[in-house]
Amino acid sequence: MLRTAFFTLLLLIHCLVLRVAPASSSSEEDDGSSEQEHAGHKKSHSHHWGYTDQHTWGSVFTDCNGKSQSPIDINTKNAIYDSKLPSIALEGYDLTDQPALTLLNNGHTLQLMLPPSMRIVSGFDRVYYAAQLHFHWGTVEEPGSEHTIDNVHFPAEIHVVHYNSKYANISEAANKPDGLAVLGAFIGIGLQENENYERILSALTDVSVEETKTEIPGFNARHLLPNSLERFYRYTGSLTTPPCFQSVNWTMFNDTITVSRRQLAALEDTLKMEQNQLLRKNFRAPQLLHGRYVVSSFSESPNQQTPKIVPLTETDPSTRVRASTGGLGEKQRGDILAIAFGGLFAVTLLAFSMYAFQQRKKYSKFKKDARQNVIYKPASKEEA
Ligand SMILES: [Zn+2]
Structure with a gap:
């Protein structure tokens, strides 16, 4: 008995x-509702647009209805490994505190202007000069990355916008098919404060009002991107904000960056846009591929990293980070x-x-x- x-x-x-195991992973799923991106958009301010009416962007900005739009969902199983993809090499990212950099709240995002001495020297047919970097985020309840990995949003996303050196400036490059190269990375939540991000975030209150700017000391911007740039996804797409020009060669890094919960909350709760509303949820919904494909610089999909994520030994800090952001670690632990x-x-x-x-x-x-x-x-x- x-x-x-x-x-x-x-x-x-x-x-x-x-x-219980599959239930824990479903909690990280998101409905993927709203969102955006930008580069040299100076005309966009002649028309008001916002994230709550993104389905109407195409009526004014016809490119937004195009067939090579961004962002997209990156389906890791469908990504095609391309062993010939040249690795990314950056130069001039290690800025010193002088000259200062302009940080602005343009009503759609937090943007840091960058000098063209920062450039991508390997990875594409031509050298690409940096112009600006900016962010996309959500709220504490709703993660706000633009791209998704297997339909999962990350808390935030950074875009470093570069333009092709064959063009005189970003405005000239912005609507050319080979005009722009954006380096994108996902931002998750970690236990530690991220000192490099703090160089930008500590100045947030100075630009809380829409269309205001401030100056911050230069710093090594390379540290805003993941430690390793070797593993990335590549596809052709567009600006994720009006006018949605289909001119972007996209690179989304597989490795993520982490900031503390407090730092992300500062980003989510400080900036204002029109009518004194909080500037948040500035992300465009994933767009259809329309026959495009995503290539990757690495062969194994993140889901096959099982041996790397052994939950019983907490020695690998990257494992903890993944788990704490509700990423793959939890699922595999289950x-x-x-x-x-x-x-x-x-x-x-x-x-x-x-x-x-x-x-x-x-x-x-x-x-x-x-x-x-x-x-x-x-x-x-x-x-x-
Ligand atoms: Zn963007």
Whole structure:
């Protein structure tokens, strides 16, 4: 009797684990509602546009209805590995505190103006000069990255906009098919304050009002991007804000950046846009691929990194970061638990089956003996 109860309990635990594991991963899913991007958009201010009416952008800015729009969802299983993709090399990113950089709130984003001495020297046919970087974010409840990975949003996203050196300036390049190269990276939440991001975020209150600007000391902007630039996705797309020119060669890095919860909250809760409303949820919804494909500089998809994310040893800090941002770590932790309990269950089931078989054999032998001898025998001790 005791044994039956034990096995029933084990079965219950097993079922619970299997149910809980997939549920924990579904909580990170998002409906992917609104969003944007930009480069040299000076005309956009002649028309008011906002993120709440992004489905109407195309009526004024016809390119927004095009077939190579950004952002997109990056389906990691459909990404095509291209071993010939040249790696990205940056130069001039290590700025010193002088000259100062202009930081502005343009009513759509927080933007830092960059000097053309910052450039991409390898990765494309031509050198691309930096022009500006800016951010997309959501709210504490709603993650605000523009691109998604397998339909999952990250809390925020950084875009570093560059223009092709064959053009005189970003305005001339902005509507050319080979005009722009944007380096994008996902921003997640980590335990530590990010000192490099703090150089920008500490000046947020100076630009809280729309169309205001301030100056901040220069710094090494390379540290705003992930440590490794080796693993990335590449596709052709557009500005993610009106006028939505289809002129962007997109690079989205696989490795992420982390800032603290407090730092992200500062970004979400400080800047104002028109009518004194908080500037937040400035992300455009993922656009259809229309036959485009995404290539990757690496062959294994993030979902196949299982051996790297072993939850039992917390030695790898990148593992903790993934897990704390609700990323792949949680899901894989659940999978590993489920497999472990599944295995345990299988072994106990086998043991129980053998035990039951033995008992039945014994019992039938006893019944046989009882029929033959007709003599009363006391119950065997092991029935107790
Ligand atoms: Zn952008």
